[in-house]
Amino acid sequence: MKRWLNAxxxxxxRWRMRRVEQFMRDxxxxxxxxxxxxxxxxxxxxxxxxxxLARVRTVDSFRAHVPVHDYEALKGDIARMMxxxxxVLWPGEVCWFxxxxxxxxxxxxFIPIPRSNLIQGHLAxxxxxxxxxxxxxxxxxxxxxxxxxMPGSFSPLPEYPKCxxxxxxxxxxxHAPIIANAFQIPDLKTALMPDFEQKIERTAEIASxxxxxxxxxxxxxxLLVLFRRVLxxxxxxxxxxxxxxxxxxxHGGVGFEPYRQTFQQLIPSESFVYQExxxxxxxxxxxxCDLRRNEMLLLLDNGVFYEFIPMSEWDKDQPRTVLLQxxxxxxDYAIVITSNNGLWRYVPGDTVVFTSKYPFCFxxxxxxxxxxxxxxxxxxxxxxxxxxxxxxxxxxALVAEYTAAPVFFANERSRGGHEWxxxxxxxxxxxMQFNRLLDESLQRINSDYEAKRYxxxxxxxxRLHPVPRGTFLRWMKARGKFGSQNKxxxxxxxxxxxxxxxxxxxxxxx
Numbered sequence: 001m002k003r004w005l006n007a008x009x010x011x012x013x014r015w016r017m018r019r020v021e022q023f024m025r026d027x028x029x030x031x032x033x034x035x036x037x038x039x040x041x042x043x044x045x046x047x048x049x050x051x052x053l054a055r056v057r058t059v060d061s062f063r064a065h066v067p068v069h070d071y072e073a074l075k076g077d078i079a080r081m082m083x084x085x086x087x088v089l090w091p092g093e094v095c096w097f098x099x100x101x102x103x104x105x106x107x108x109x110f111i112p113i114p115r116s117n118l119i120q121g122h123l124a125x126x127x128x129x130x131x132x133x134x135x136x137x138x139x140x141x142x143x144x145x146x147x148x149x150m151p152g153s154f155s156p157l158p159e160y161p162k163c164x165x166x167x168x169x170x171x172x173x174x175h176a177p178i179i180a181n182a183f184q185i186p187d188l189k190t191a192l193m194p195d196f197e198q199k200i201e202r203t204a205e206i207a208s209x210x211x212x213x214x215x216x217x218x219x220x221x222x223l224l225v226l227f228r229r230v231l232x233x234x235x236x237x238x239x240x241x242x243x244x245x246x247x248x249x250x251h252g253g254v255g256f257e258p259y260r261q262t263f264q265q266l267i268p269s270e271s272f273v274y275q276e277x278x279x280x281x282x283x284x285x286x287x288x289c290d291l292r293r294n295e296m297l298l299l300l301d302n303g304v305f306y307e308f309i310p311m312s313e314w315d316k317d318q319p320r321t322v323l324l325q326x327x328x329x330x331x332d333y334a335i336v337i338t339s340n341n342g343l344w345r346y347v348p349g350d351t352v353v354f355t356s357k358y359p360f361c362f363x364x365x366x367x368x369x370x371x372x373x374x375x376x377x378x379x380x381x382x383x384x385x386x387x388x389x390x391x392x393x394x395x396x397a398l399v400a401e402y403t404a405a406p407v408f409f410a411n412e413r414s415r416g417g418h419e420w421x422x423x424x425x426x427x428x429x430x431x432m433q434f435n436r437l438l439d440e441s442l443q444r445i446n447s448d449y450e451a452k453r454y455x456x457x458x459x460x461x462x463r464l465h466p467v468p469r470g471t472f473l474r475w476m477k478a479r480g481k482f483g484s485q486n487k488x489x490x491x492x493x494x495x496x497x498x499x500x501x502x503x504x505x506x507x508x509x510x
Contacts, residue, residue, distance in 0.1 A: 005179075006143040016131040023300045024289075024359035030301040031324060035059065038305055038338055041116075045087045047077065047344060059323065067318055068309075068336060068345045071109050078110055081342075082163050089342025090114050097157075098168035100281035111281045113171060117341035121303040122172055125277075125284025128299055133248060133275050136291045141214050145245055146185045148207055148216035149173065150226060153194040168281045169218075185210055196222075196482055204229035213243040217277075219253040220263070221401070221488065225473065227266055239266050252277040254487050255364070255385040258399045261392055262425050278364065282348045283339050286362065295361040300324075303340040308333035309347070311378075314368055321345075327354050332380065334368050351380065370491045374406035375416050375458055377449040379442070381490045387441040395434050398425035401472035401488050405498040407463065417460040421501045423472050435464040467505040475504045 023030040039062070043053040056062045067073075077088050078097075086093045090112060100109040113122070134140055151173040154166020164171075170192055173184075181188060186206045193199040200222075207213065208230050216223065227239060236242050246267060256276060263274075278286035278296055283304050286296035298306070306324055311332045313319035321336055332351050338344050349369060352362040366381035373379070388399050400423045407417040420438070428434040439462045443450035452458040476482050479500075489497050 003144055006141060009143045010134055010138075013127070013131040013134045016127055017135050019301065020128055020131060020289075020297075020299075024297065027300045027324060027358070027360060031305060034301070034303060035062075035305045035338075038303075038340060041091060041340070042089070042342070042344075045089060045091055045342075047089045047342070051344075062338075063321070063345075066338075066345050068321070068347060069343075070347050074343070074346065075109075077342075078112060081112055082110060082157055082165075083160050084162065089344070090116075090340070094342075095163055096154075096171055097163065097165045098171055098281040099165050100168075109281070110165060111168075111343070112341045113168070114341055117283070117303060117339065118171070118175055120340060122168065122279065122284045123175070124302045125279060125287070125299055126172070128302065129250065129275065129277050129284075129287035132287050132289045132297070133250070133273075135289075136275075137248065137273055140247055141245070142248070143179075143183055145183070145212040145214040146210060147183050148185050148203075148213050149191065150199070150203055150218045150222060151191050152196075153192050153199075155194065168279070185213065200226050200229060204233055208233045208242065211243065212245055214245045215248045215250065216246075217250040219487070220251055220256060220259040221254065221473075224259070224262065224400070238268055240269060246272055248273045248275060250275045250277050252279055255381055255490070257385040257389040258392075258402065260389065262398050262400070265398070280348055280350070282343060282346065283337060283341070285335070285337075289359070289361065293355075293361075295355045295363055298324075298360045298362055300360070305338040307336040307338075307345065308352075309336055311351075324360060325357075327357070327360075329354050329357065332365050353382070366491065370489060372404065372406050372418060372491050372493055374408065374493060375452050377446065377452045377459065379418070379446055379449055379491065383442060383446045383449070384490060386445050387438055390441040391428075391434055391438040394437050395428040395430070396426070397428035397434060399423070400425040400469070403489055403491070403497050403501065404462075405492050405495045407460075408495075415456060415458060415460050418462040419495075419498055420462055420464045421467055421498055421505075422464060423467050423469060425469075427466065431464070431466065435462065438462065438464065465502060465505075467501065468508065471501065471505050471508065474508070475501055478504065 039053050039056050042048045051065045056065055081088045081094050082097060084093060094112045094114045096113040097110040098113055100111060151169035152167025154164050154170045157163040157165050173191055186203045190202050204226055230242060234242050240246060251274060273291050275291060276288045276296055284302060286298050289297035307321035308327055309319045309321055314334055327333060330353060332353055334351050335348055337346050349367045351365045351368055353365045354360060354362045363382060371380050384404060388402060392399055402420060402422045404418050404420040407419050443453055472488055476486060
């Protein structure tokens with residue numbers, strides 16, 4: 001019966017794949033169609049009347065009527081929506097909001113998820129990701145055996161209980177089709193437990209007794225915590241000994257390169273595949289379309305109209321944007337979305353680099369607030385992820401977590417630099433050699449950093465501080481950032497995170 005079901009779902013996914021191939025070949029009609037639908041749908045909302053959407057006929061007039069927004073500009077409207085007000089940013093009443101705990105701010109963001117966005121955005125993105133995954137791996141048996149997942153949780157808003165707030169992963173788990181839940185592990189009640197530590201323990205107990213897990217998905221950081229607990233319970237040396245049918249991992253949320261070697265050791269199989277997905281609280285934006293290439297396909301027919309801000313415009317109050325057909329390969333852009341959740345010309349904060357056009361494929365390069373550019377070096381998270389991976393490859397080390405920050409000039413005679421805090425899964429034989437290789441790798445990857453490092457004229461060799469195993473997770477927990485969607489901040493143009501971590505590690509060792 002299950003194999004018949006798997007065959008039927010594969011037929012549906014092949015149909016979806018034809019739809020995906022259409023916007024891969026010809027993306028402009030899909031984008032124009034969504035632009036028109038979004039403007040038409042919201043012209044009589046409060047936001048639509050405020051910005052004259054009824055008069056908008058072209059993208060240029062849209063840009064003239066609607067400014068670029070960050071969360072601060074929309075949070076007042078969103079707060080009213082959370083109290084039950086209708087027709088504010090999007091038609092009707094919105095009862096679901098995803099809580100985004102950003103890495104660069106202690107304030108939570110609450111993103112509306114109306115039914116249109118849930119179905120035509122997030123769930124459609126999941127189906128398209130599966131269609132791409134099955135196109136790469138026709139032998140996949142995701143609907144024959146079990147799929148492991150570990151979403152967050154949600155809860156009613158105390159001042160307006162009809163409104164529910166939580167991680168986007170939990171909202172999607174709750175609204176998943178019944179047929180999908182039949183193949184998920186753990187059960188929905190366990191998956192949505194609010195206490196993350198209890199959830200890990202209970203999920204590890206259930207998963208340890210299940211032999212037919214074939215895929216899993218989630219943020220690498222927290223899955224590794226779960227997997228270590230499973231291996232402790234089962235006394236096995238790798239995950240294939242626990243789950244011999246493992247075939248695929250759909251990952252997202254953070255750059256995967258620092259984790260890749262660790263996962264390859266946990267799953268020592270050349271046939272096991274990894275698919276990167278880009279599912280943010282604000283929308284489902286991309287999925288890896290060719291598993292042999294380190295890039296994702298921009299999903300262009302799922303309720304989002306895209307614009308992009310060139311790096312030279314990031315710090316401007318009203319930056320100039322370019323459209324999809326105007327982007328240049330190899331350049332950093334901040335994403336701007338207009339979508340069917342009421343986010344109008346909204347900047348989620350992620351930056352991308354396009355690797356191809358027609359189809360439009362990209363890599364996530366970092367965040368507009370997560371980079372180091374204290375000395376003109378313009379180091380992005382994608383640069384540091386690659387440098388870490390290369391240093392690990394050359395030394396046999398494994399890195400669990402890291403963060404980095406600038407070291408500013410102490411006086412007119414001193415030189416600046418970068419300071420890194422690293423937690424090793426497997427420490428290198430020679431820490432000084434790893435430090436040197438990491439610096440050299442970063443120079444090869446980033447020419448601006450290399451120029452500033454030339455003969456130590458502007459920047460000294462980076463400084464590396466190893467911390468004990470578990471330091472980052474305990475620090476995140478102490479900050480109230482433990483579990484699910486929360487991510488370790490990789491880079492910052494300030495020293496807050498590095499200094500907090502070093503102080504925290506010193507207290508733990510004392």
